[in-house]
Amino acid sequence: MDDTLARDIDDFRSWLRSARRLSEHSVRGYGADLADLLAFVRGRLDEDPRTAGLDLETLRDWLWESTDRGLARSTIARRSASARAFTRWLHETGRVDVDPGVRLRAPKAESHLPRVLTRDQMGGILDELAAAAVGGDATALRDLAVVELLYGAGLRVGELVGCDLGDVDFERLVVRVLGKGxxxxxxxxxxxxxxALDDYLTRGRPQLATGAHADRAALFVGRSGSRLGARSVYAxxxxxxxxxxxxxPAGPHALRHTAATHLLDGGADLRAVQEQLGHASLGTTQIYTHVSTERLRESYRSAHPRA
Structure with missing residues (x-):
């Protein structure tokens, strides 16, 4: 049974890539969760061959064992979602007669407000990057353009590094990106x-995009001339x-969170922010209204004499 399950997991991951067109990062996430499930099923088979079957009880025991290991509620919730997506696919493709995960439940993930920088902090960051770029250093020019675009457009890091030169329209001040799904x-x-982009393209990129292996299409390139990677932006x-x-978290998403919060603080419409960020659900965007409210409370508590 476990060999069949392993093949099914591999086929499911291939389907996520080809049909769902998920990013490799997302596919790896599903794969890691399901690999843990596979190991759990194999362990049960070693203990008792009669347990050969991916049923609701097995899934529940897997989540319980994960909880017993001290994994966070957010991890358990993600594993539950991965298992439900997998068993639903098994049922839809006719590999199982009944979807065993349809009744699987997990604790709600902890709710954490995202990290958001103040306007002064963001201004200070950009001022320092601009000062470093004054001398014309190619990497400094690129770094300034990267942070300006991440914050200015509220992009995901994958969207940023996926941009090509032809995706930027300087006349209309827009950039075309490929988002989730x-x-x-x-x-x-x-x-x-x-x-910042114009300065980078004029003075910085020509210094970086040299050599036979230089990426001629990529908007942002590294020191080797190849397309800049997400890991470099995280660093x-x-x-x-x-x-x-x-x-x-102190990664590029903090700048995206900051951009969204500053837009709402400045009076932007929630649906306009949803469109800017590329959220499929308005509920995802509403987290930033909670951030704005919490920031207002903190300001009130620290400044109002009757707080």
């Missing part, structure tokens, strides 16, 4: 981002955010 959208950015943003106070 291979959905394309056109996102506006501001004059500062436009200036850049982590280095920038490290000295700043605040908790939460």
């Amino acid at each position: 291979a959905k394309q959208r056109v996102v506006p950015f501001g004059v500062p981002a436009s200036a 850049l943003v982590a280095r920038i955010l490290e000295p700043l106070p605040g908790s939460g």
Whole structure:
């Protein structure tokens, strides 16, 4: 049974890539969860061959065992979602007669407000990057353009590194990106981002995109001339955010969170922010209204004499 399950998991991952067109990062996430499930099923088979079957009880025991290992509720919730997606696919493809995961439930993930920088913090970051780029260093020019576009357009890191030169429209101040689910959208950015991009393309990129292996299409390239990778952007943003106070992940998504919150703080319509960010659900965007409310409460508590 476990060999069949292993083959089914491989086929499911292939389907996620080809039919769902999920990113490799998402496919790896599903794969890791289901690999753990496979190991659990194999362990049960070793203990008692009569347990050969991916049924609701097995799935529940797997989640219980994961909880017993001390895994976070958010991890358990994600594993439950991975299992339900997998068993639904098994049923829809006729590999099982009944979907065993349809009644599977898991604890709700912990609710954490995302990390958001203040306007002053964001301004300070951009001022420092601009100062470093004054001398014309190619990497400094690129880094400024990267952060300006991440914050100015509220992009995901995958969207940013996937941009080609032809995706930027300087006349209309928009960039075309490929978001989750291979959905394309056109996102506006501001004059500062436009200036930083223009400076990078004029003075920085020609220094980087040299040699036989240089990527001629990519908007952002690394020192070798190849397309800039998401890991490099993570390292850049982590280095920038490290000295700043605040908790939460210190990656590119913090700049996206910051952009969305600042838009709402400035009076932007929630649905306009949803479109800007490329959220499929308005509920996902509403997290930033909670951030704005919490920031208002903190300001009130620290500043109002009757707080």
